[in-house]
Amino acid sequence: MTPRRRTTALIGDDNTVVVAGKSLTWRTLHKLPQLPSPAAVLVDNGADALAALRHHAVHGTELLVATSSRVDQRMREELGESGFAIVLPDGEVTPARLKRVEESGRAWLLTSGSTGRPKRIGHTLESLTTVTGDQPPRTWLLPYSPGTYAWWQVVTLSLTHADQGVVVIEPDELEEWPSIAATHGVTAASGTPTFWRQAIYRDADALAAVPLEQLTLGGEPVDQAILDQLHEIFPTARISWIYASSEVGASIVVHDGKAGFPREWLDRAPDPDRPILSADGDELVIRSPHHGAGLVGAVHTGDRIEYDGDRVLITGRLDTDEINVGGSKVSAGIVRNVLMGHPGVSWARVFARKAPLVGRMVAAEVVPNRALGPLTNADLVQWCSSRLPDYGVPRRITFLDEIPQKETLKSDV
Amino acid sequence: MVTLEFGLMTVDRGRVREMMGEVMTSQGRTLPADDTADLRAIGFRSLDFSELALRVEDELGDELNFDAPGLRRIATVGDVLDFIEQLQTA
Numbered sequence: 001m002t003p004r005r006r007t008t009a010l011i012g013d014d015n016t017v018v019v020a021g022k023s024l025t026w027r028t029l030h031k032l033p034q035l036p037s038p039a040a041v042l043v044d045n046g047a048d049a050l051a052a053l054r055h056h057a058v059h060g061t062e063l064l065v066a067t068s069s070r071v072d073q074r075m076r077e078e079l080g081e082s083g084f085a086i087v088l089p090d091g092e093v094t095p096a097r098l099k100r101v102e103e104s105g106r107a108w109l110l111t112s113g114s115t116g117r118p119k120r121i122g123h124t125l126e127s128l129t130t131v132t133g134d135q136p137p138r139t140w141l142l143p144y145s146p147g148t149y150a151w152w153q154v155v156t157l158s159l160t161h162a163d164q165g166v167v168v169i170e171p172d173e174l175e176e177w178p179s180i181a182a183t184h185g186v187t188a189a190s191g192t193p194t195f196w197r198q199a200i201y202r203d204a205d206a207l208a209a210v211p212l213e214q215l216t217l218g219g220e221p222v223d224q225a226i227l228d229q230l231h232e233i234f235p236t237a238r239i240s241w242i243y244a245s246s247e248v249g250a251s252i253v254v255h256d257g258k259a260g261f262p263r264e265w266l267d268r269a270p271d272p273d274r275p276i277l278s279a280d281g282d283e284l285v286i287r288s289p290h291h292g293a294g295l296v297g298a299v300h301t302g303d304r305i306e307y308d309g310d311r312v313l314i315t316g317r318l319d320t321d322e323i324n325v326g327g328s329k330v331s332a333g334i335v336r337n338v339l340m341g342h343p344g345v346s347w348a349r350v351f352a353r354k355a356p357l358v359g360r361m362v363a364a365e366v367v368p369n370r371a372l373g374p375l376t377n378a379d380l381v382q383w384c385s386s387r388l389p390d391y392g393v394p395r396r397i398t399f400l401d402e403i404p405q406k407e408t409l410k411s412d413v
Numbered sequence: 414m415v416t417l418e419f420g421l422m423t424v425d426r427g428r429v430r431e432m433m434g435e436v437m438t439s440q441g442r443t444l445p446a447d448d449t450a451d452l453r454a455i456g457f458r459s460l461d462f463s464e465l466a467l468r469v470e471d472e473l474g475d476e477l478n479f480d481a482p483g484l485r486r487i488a489t490v491g492d493v494l495d496f497i498e499q500l501q502t503a
Contacts, residue, residue: 175459355466
């Protein structure tokens, strides 16, 4: 007997979904033909990702959805060996190498591990839907990359609640999202602090024309300056920041307009519906009811906290390997490997450098191999551009005459 | 580089334009001579703007203060040059 599949009540099936300027609903979105299960659906646009998600919700399939650029050949092979058929943006399907029984209703998310290799975290639509109860009618902006935790948060809210429309912003529309949002009456938007900063710097008037009632920030440390700037532009809107990740789900939600969270939230009495926050030294530790599969109990988040009076601020990653360039994450180790792969490079160190608009940029120090002739900045930029996403290409490269002494003693580059 | 009368250093507009051209060239593009050229049309994006700011900081030997100036629209090459100029005197 075939086991019965888990399907989800699509309360939001008639909610508006705007893709590529066209106003549809979840129900009238195009359908993807014959999606296998388990499937890793790799997309190059937001509309296909939504169609894959709805198919998953209707049929109770096992799904991983991600942009094709996030899943390299090695990971595709790993997914195939784990039982996933790979569905490419053009519809081509590579059957799974391992035949196994599907986990009905399982949704897989990819996250970035400290080494830069994405990890697979198991969820369900239920565990990803952290907003409960009646919600005021809203039209949400969806600027996130398909398959990320933040993307799942917005799309599950829209699909499982009434009157929660979404307006999809494709990557090539990111720089002009306020005009698209104003056209389609977006009233709620979630983005990283960098996302908001870019919008303010590009055209604050265009941003102010968006009829926002709810602004949410997350995905990187949220500072007081950006909260204050947004409050100045949207004085009557609710401005919230959220700490969320694939591993622990949405665990901290702050609505008081201040950076950080109240210190009294640490080590509160257990409550089955509320995450328990604690500190291990300067690391944030969370036990969350919204955790991914197999992540029961305390999760050491790798995020550093600092105390500021009665607030607890989350300042960044303990492990500096991950460089966050405007919300896109890249591993310093991977960039270093690419640089070191150039025949003219003897040594390289890759690090984050504070930069306006994008928060951090990738920078590098390089020692050229003199035996192979002169090496220029342009040579390395070109080399990296063909091997890394644009945000991972070092923009400032300094050439050193010799390998620093530290390198010969330690390997902490 | 020029020195302001109260002793602070600043990178002049012509030099900033030159650096903007270097940023564009390293990305395989060309900076037009016209200051009214639209940034979106010439493909000068956030990462390019950030790189330009770092180049200016490196030449100044100091960080630019992005929190000081008021909110404004940056749509053309001239807007970028004006903005960097404003940042240096903020």
